[in-house]
Amino acid sequence: MTLAIAGYFSFVLLKAEDKSELLIGEASHGHFQIELACSSCHTDAFGGGEVIQSACVDCHGDDLALAHDSHPRKKFTDPRNADLLEVIDARQCVSCHTEHQKEQTHPMGVTLPEDYCYHCHQDIGESRLSHQGLAFDSCASAGCHNYHDNRALYEDFLVENSGQPWLQVVARLADSNHAANQAPTRLPVQIADSQVQRQQHDTITGQWLLSAHGRAGVDCAGCHTQGSDMDQAEWLEKPGLAQCQSCHALETRGYLDGKHGMKLAAGFSAVTPQDSTLQFQSQALHEPQGCTSCHGAHDFDTQNAAVGACLSCHDDEHSRAFLNSPHGRLAQAAIDGSKPWAEAVTCATCHMPRMTHKNPGLNFAAATPGNLSLEKTVDGGASLGEGHEATENAVISVVHNQNLTLRPNEKMIRPVCMSCHSLEFAIDALADETLIRNNFSGNPKQHIESVDWAVKRVKH
Numbered sequence: 001m002t003l004a005i006a007g008y009f010s011f012v013l014l015k016a017e018d019k020s021e022l023l024i025g026e027a028s029h030g031h032f033q034i035e036l037a038c039s040s041c042h043t044d045a046f047g048g049g050e051v052i053q054s055a056c057v058d059c060h061g062d063d064l065a066l067a068h069d070s071h072p073r074k075k076f077t078d079p080r081n082a083d084l085l086e087v088i089d090a091r092q093c094v095s096c097h098t099e100h101q102k103e104q105t106h107p108m109g110v111t112l113p114e115d116y117c118y119h120c121h122q123d124i125g126e127s128r129l130s131h132q133g134l135a136f137d138s139c140a141s142a143g144c145h146n147y148h149d150n151r152a153l154y155e156d157f158l159v160e161n162s163g164q165p166w167l168q169v170v171a172r173l174a175d176s177n178h179a180a181n182q183a184p185t186r187l188p189v190q191i192a193d194s195q196v197q198r199q200q201h202d203t204i205t206g207q208w209l210l211s212a213h214g215r216a217g218v219d220c221a222g223c224h225t226q227g228s229d230m231d232q233a234e235w236l237e238k239p240g241l242a243q244c245q246s247c248h249a250l251e252t253r254g255y256l257d258g259k260h261g262m263k264l265a266a267g268f269s270a271v272t273p274q275d276s277t278l279q280f281q282s283q284a285l286h287e288p289q290g291c292t293s294c295h296g297a298h299d300f301d302t303q304n305a306a307v308g309a310c311l312s313c314h315d316d317e318h319s320r321a322f323l324n325s326p327h328g329r330l331a332q333a334a335i336d337g338s339k340p341w342a343e344a345v346t347c348a349t350c351h352m353p354r355m356t357h358k359n360p361g362l363n364f365a366a367a368t369p370g371n372l373s374l375e376k377t378v379d380g381g382a383s384l385g386e387g388h389e390a391t392e393n394a395v396i397s398v399v400h401n402q403n404l405t406l407r408p409n410e411k412m413i414r415p416v417c418m419s420c421h422s423l424e425f426a427i428d429a430l431a432d433e434t435l436i437r438n439n440f441s442g443n444p445k446q447h448i449e450s451v452d453w454a455v456k457r458v459k460h
């Protein structure tokens, strides 16, 4: 009897077409797009704890490793820390991030009360005078500490980078060297159909000739064919993500990992603004997200992709404020040509910075059209915005996962703000919610003291 029920449950969970009735509660803000893809988390209907744990780690493990997670699981499998686990079993993701309880979920999918750091670190005032008398729910407030990602907040880092002027452009944006990233699987062979199509479509042919694809010799057939056997290939009317993916594996991987592509990655149709609770332009509500929502199909204008394209969809207070902000005026000057493009700050500067892959860790051979589930191996050499040296094997690409630097927003400090601003200024600005709403028009209104404390402690 029990087996029969379990069997039925596993059938509906993993196989049934319409799963909405089974949903036991709305998914968190991070997962609502895939809440009906039950099997992406419940990979086995019979499995409990470890099954879900490994699903979380499959999707998030690489990013947590890239973030040098301050509280990795191995800290808690250490027997000396066993007593700490009695209150919060920090070995399990679900101890802090459960699902299907949207009403009780805090930002970033956290389902713990706000004073949880205190359970494990209540003695901190004994070793640090600066921390005596701090409120027990203040450890994780903006600009102080995060649970996972403290790359910009470690004490050594604070001390080392203190005392710089608020504005000093120290690093220009590196060019991505995506040419090196092209998969060899789809050579730009000419097929007869390309000739015919070129004659029939002058405007398209003109745009293509001037584009990076035309210049690099990527023929019409490079995109307009399905399958990798060019001799057999037939003209494909509407190329999609799978065609782009066959040559641009890293960009596509990033895209599928963030909110723009996560629905596609789960096997659904692309997300449209209508699915979201954020504010969008009304004429874009039904626009599906895809590579061509920011890049044209034949003219490839990366400047437009970095601002204009975003604003054709996003229409919340922060996005609307951009063009009149100090950064936005720099971007407009660069678009007019009165400033070099490398000095512009665009939406993409913050939301799509550069990433260096010393060992891209993507199996390019697996990147054939139609195969969205690119094999992912650990990219041990990936780094976000730390000295982009284009060494021989390194690939520099544009991060296509808008969420990689989004929350907690201290993730932006090192790969983005510190190319131009001091650490103190960046911490203060990102802790100021008014500045985020008005897209950084003005000075930060409060000062976060963490850098001062760190410097003082080291000097004494």
Ligand code: HEC
Binding pocket: 013, 019, 020, 022, 023, 024, 027, 031, 034, 035, 036, 037, 038, 039, 040, 041, 042, 048, 049, 052, 094, 097, 098, 099, 100
């Ligand atoms: C983003 C990941 C995710 C998705 C997608 C998801 N769940 Fe869950 N689900 C969880 C987590 C996490 C728990 C809590 C497990 C725990 O606390 O041990 C859970 C718990 C449950 C439970 C309670 C039983 C149990 O094992 O604790 C049921 C029933 C359930 N989910 C059904 C569904 C169904 C049906 C769908 C699809 C409509 C779905 N879930 C989609 C993550 C997910």
Ligand code: HEC
Binding pocket: 029, 030, 031, 040, 041, 052, 053, 055, 056, 057, 059, 060, 093, 094, 097, 099, 107, 108, 109, 110, 256, 257, 258, 259, 262, 403, 404, 407
């Ligand atoms: C199929 C892949 C997938 C699985 C499985 C999955 N996630 Fe996610 N998760 C995502 C994506 C994609 C996002 C949205 C982009 C982002 O915020 O990184 C996300 C977002 C999040 C967020 C951030 C929410 C926010 O609002 O900023 C947390 C926390 C999270 N996931 C934890 C978990 C935990 C814990 C599990 C296991 C119960 C899990 N995820 C399972 C793909 C997955």
Ligand code: HEC
Binding pocket: 056, 057, 060, 061, 063, 067, 088, 089, 090, 091, 092, 093, 094, 095, 096, 097, 108, 110, 140, 145, 146, 147, 148, 149, 407, 408
């Ligand atoms: C002891 C509690 C705790 C545990 C255990 C935990 N998290 Fe988190 N997680 C948090 C908190 C708190 C945040 C909010 C941001 C921060 O402080 O780092 C967060 C944020 C996140 C985020 C979004 C922000 C980011 O830095 O990427 C993801 C994704 C995430 N957790 C995934 C996981 C996964 C996967 C696991 C299991 C391997 C896990 N978490 C285990 C507490 C926890």
Ligand code: HEC
Binding pocket: 070, 071, 075, 081, 084, 085, 088, 090, 116, 117, 118, 119, 120, 121, 139, 140, 145, 146, 147
């Ligand atoms: C379940 C217990 C637990 C919770 C909850 C917890 N920590 Fe920790 N934390 C630890 C342990 C264990 C260590 C490692 C201590 C060591 O290595 O000496 C640690 C290390 C640290 C460190 C030193 C970082 C490093 O890499 O050396 C900081 C800072 C820190 N925690 C802050 C926090 C903050 C802030 C929170 C809440 C967002 C928090 N912790 C929540 C157990 C916990």
Ligand code: HEC
Binding pocket: 197, 198, 201, 204, 205, 208, 213, 218, 219, 220, 221, 222, 223, 224, 237, 238, 239, 240, 292, 297, 298
């Ligand atoms: C970088 C990939 C790429 C290359 C190279 C390319 N196309 Fe396209 N083409 C696309 C995409 C994407 C679409 C749009 C599909 C859609 O609207 O959904 C498209 C659409 C078309 C259409 C349909 C009409 C339209 O505008 O929607 C024609 C005709 C066409 N392309 C002709 C050509 C010709 C001729 C060439 C060579 C001069 C060429 N394409 C090169 C990607 C490409």
Ligand code: HEC
Binding pocket: 177, 178, 179, 180, 182, 186, 187, 188, 211, 212, 213, 216, 218, 222, 223, 239, 240, 243, 244, 245, 246, 247, 248, 291, 292, 295, 297, 300, 301, 302
């Ligand atoms: C047959 C391989 C191939 C396919 C398929 C392909 N590309 Fe490209 N792409 C290239 C090459 C080669 C370059 C030029 C690299 C260089 O100049 O360094 C390029 C350059 C680009 C650029 C940079 C443009 C610039 O001005 O710097 C973008 C954006 C781009 N591709 C997007 C796409 C999109 C979107 C698709 C799918 C519609 C696609 N590509 C399909 C090979 C391809």
Ligand code: HEC
Binding pocket: 176, 177, 178, 179, 241, 244, 245, 248, 251, 252, 255, 260, 290, 291, 292, 293, 294, 295, 302, 305, 306, 307, 309, 348, 349, 352, 396, 397, 398, 399, 400
């Ligand atoms: C949200 C808008 C957006 C979407 C969607 C998007 N891109 Fe991009 N892409 C950009 C921007 C912006 C740049 C240039 C950033 C810059 O120069 O600062 C870029 C640059 C590129 C480049 C050249 C730089 C590099 O990383 O090598 C390639 C290739 C590319 N995109 C491919 C793709 C493919 C393939 C897809 C679909 C999987 C895609 N893009 C979807 C905005 C987008």
Ligand code: HEC
Binding pocket: 033, 259, 260, 271, 272, 273, 274, 275, 276, 277, 278, 284, 287, 288, 289, 290, 293, 294, 305, 306, 307, 309, 310, 311, 312, 313, 314, 347, 348, 351, 402, 403, 406
């Ligand atoms: C075709 C419309 C469209 C375009 C163009 C577009 N976006 Fe989005 N964007 C979306 C949708 C839909 C979401 C999903 C929102 C959600 O999950 O609630 C999203 C999500 C995001 C998020 C994550 C929001 C969150 O709360 O997790 C960021 C950041 C973002 N977009 C930035 C950009 C930037 C920067 C550009 C230009 C380079 C851009 N978008 C272009 C439609 C678009």
Ligand code: HEC
Binding pocket: 278, 307, 310, 311, 314, 316, 318, 319, 320, 322, 323, 327, 345, 346, 347, 348, 349, 350, 351, 406, 407, 408, 409, 412, 430, 436, 439, 440
């Ligand atoms: C100087 C850096 C910077 C620039 C430029 C910038 N943003 Fe943001 N953006 C942020 C930060 C920081 C956040 C807040 C992250 C957080 O704390 O939740 C954010 C949040 C967002 C969100 C998520 C809003 C939400 O409520 O979830 C979207 C969407 C977004 N930005 C789109 C854009 C677009 C579109 C542009 C250009 C018109 C742009 N941003 C320009 C830094 C920037």
Ligand code: HEC
Binding pocket: 167, 169, 326, 327, 330, 342, 343, 344, 345, 349, 350, 412, 413, 416, 417, 418, 419, 420, 421, 426, 429, 430, 435, 440, 441, 442, 443, 444
């Ligand atoms: C490519 C360089 C560059 C990057 C990257 C950059 N900024 Fe800026 N920022 C500037 C410049 C230049 C100005 C001054 C513009 C002016 O006043 O003409 C500025 C102005 C500001 C201001 C307004 C100060 C005032 O007094 O009005 C704030 C706040 C700010 N930046 C925050 C940030 C944050 C936070 C980040 C990272 C998320 C960031 N910036 C990334 C170059 C940059």
